[in-house]
Amino acid sequence: MFCSADFICQICKLKLNISMIKWVAAFFGYYLFRFPGAIFGFFAGSFLEKLVQGSRVNFQTFSQRSEPAQFQLNLIAFAAIVIKADGQVKAQELQFVRNFFITNYGQQQAISIFETFNEQVKKETQNIEELAQVFISQSRYETRLQVIHFLMGVANADGSISQSELSKIRQIASAFGIRPKDLDSIKAMFVKSTGNAYRILEITPSATDAEVKKAYRSMAKKYHPDKLQSKEPALIKGAQEKFQEVQKAYEEIQKERGI
Numbered sequence: 001m002f003c004s005a006d007f008i009c010q011i012c013k014l015k016l017n018i019s020m021i022k023w024v025a026a027f028f029g030y031y032l033f034r035f036p037g038a039i040f041g042f043f044a045g046s047f048l049e050k051l052v053q054g055s056r057v058n059f060q061t062f063s064q065r066s067e068p069a070q071f072q073l074n075l076i077a078f079a080a081i082v083i084k085a086d087g088q089v090k091a092q093e094l095q096f097v098r099n100f101f102i103t104n105y106g107q108q109q110a111i112s113i114f115e116t117f118n119e120q121v122k123k124e125t126q127n128i129e130e131l132a133q134v135f136i137s138q139s140r141y142e143t144r145l146q147v148i149h150f151l152m153g154v155a156n157a158d159g160s161i162s163q164s165e166l167s168k169i170r171q172i173a174s175a176f177g178i179r180p181k182d183l184d185s186i187k188a189m190f191v192k193s194t195g196n197a198y199r200i201l202e203i204t205p206s207a208t209d210a211e212v213k214k215a216y217r218s219m220a221k222k223y224h225p226d227k228l229q230s231k232e233p234a235l236i237k238g239a240q241e242k243f244q245e246v247q248k249a250y251e252e253i254q255k256e257r258g259i
Contacts, residue, residue, distance in 0.1 A: 085168035096157035132175035144176040146238040197249035216250040
C-alpha cells in the first residue's frame with residue numbers, strides 16, 4: 001500500500017513536504033497497531049520518501065531534456081510550413097535544414113529530428129497559431145526574431161524567396177507578435193535591393209547622420225547575441241549573423257556618407 005505508484009503521484013501533486021512522509025506513516029501505524037505499527041510505518045515511510053525523491057529527480061531530468069526537444073520539433077514544423085508554401089519541396093531547402101541541424105545539434109540528434117521532419121513535410125496543414133503559442137509562452141521576443149531569421153534562410157536556400165514563402169513567413173511573424181519594421185529589417189538581410197542598408201537599420205535614406213548612429217546603436221543592442229539569453233546553438237548562430245549584418249549595413253552607410 002505504501003509503495004503504490006498512484007499514491008506516490010498523489011503525494012507529488014499535493015506537494016507534501018517529503019520529510020513528513022515517514023512521520024505521517026508512523027502515526028497511522030501507531031493508530032492501527034500501536035508501537036510495533038509505528039516502527040513499521042516509520043521505515044515504510046522512509047522508503048516511500050526515497051521513491052518520491054527519485055520520481056521528482058527523474059521528472060526534472062525528463063523536463064530538462066524535453067524542453068529543447070520541443071523547441072527543435074516546433075522549429076522543424078515551421079521550416080516545413082515555409083518549404084511547402086510555394087507548392088514545391090525543393091532539394092536545396094531540405095538540404096539547408098538538414099545541414100543547419102547537423103551543424104548546430106550534431107549528427108545523432110539531427111537524425112532523430114529528421115524523422116519527425118519527414119512527417120511534418122508530408123502533413124497537409126499545420127496550425128501556425130498553435131505552434132506560435134509555444135514560442136510566445138516559452139521564449140523572449142529576441143528568440144522569436146531568430147526563428148524568423150532562420151525561416152528566411154530556409155526560404156532563400158534555393159537562391160530566392162518567393163512571394164508565397166514571404167507571405168507565409170509574414171503570417172508566422174504576425175503570430176509571433178513580430179513588429180513589421182523588425183520583419184522588414186530581417187528580410188533586407190536576405191533580399192538584396194537598393195536601400196537595404198537603411199532597411200536593416202530600420203531607417204530611411206533621409207535620416208540624418210546622428211539618426212543613423214542612433215539607429216545603429218539601437219539595432220546593435222537589439223541583435224547582440226548576449227541579448228538572446230538562450231543556450232540553443234542554432235539561435236546563437238543566427239544572432240551572430242544578424243549582428244554582423246547590422247555592422248555591415250552601418251559600415252556601408254558610413255562609407256556612402258563619408259562619416
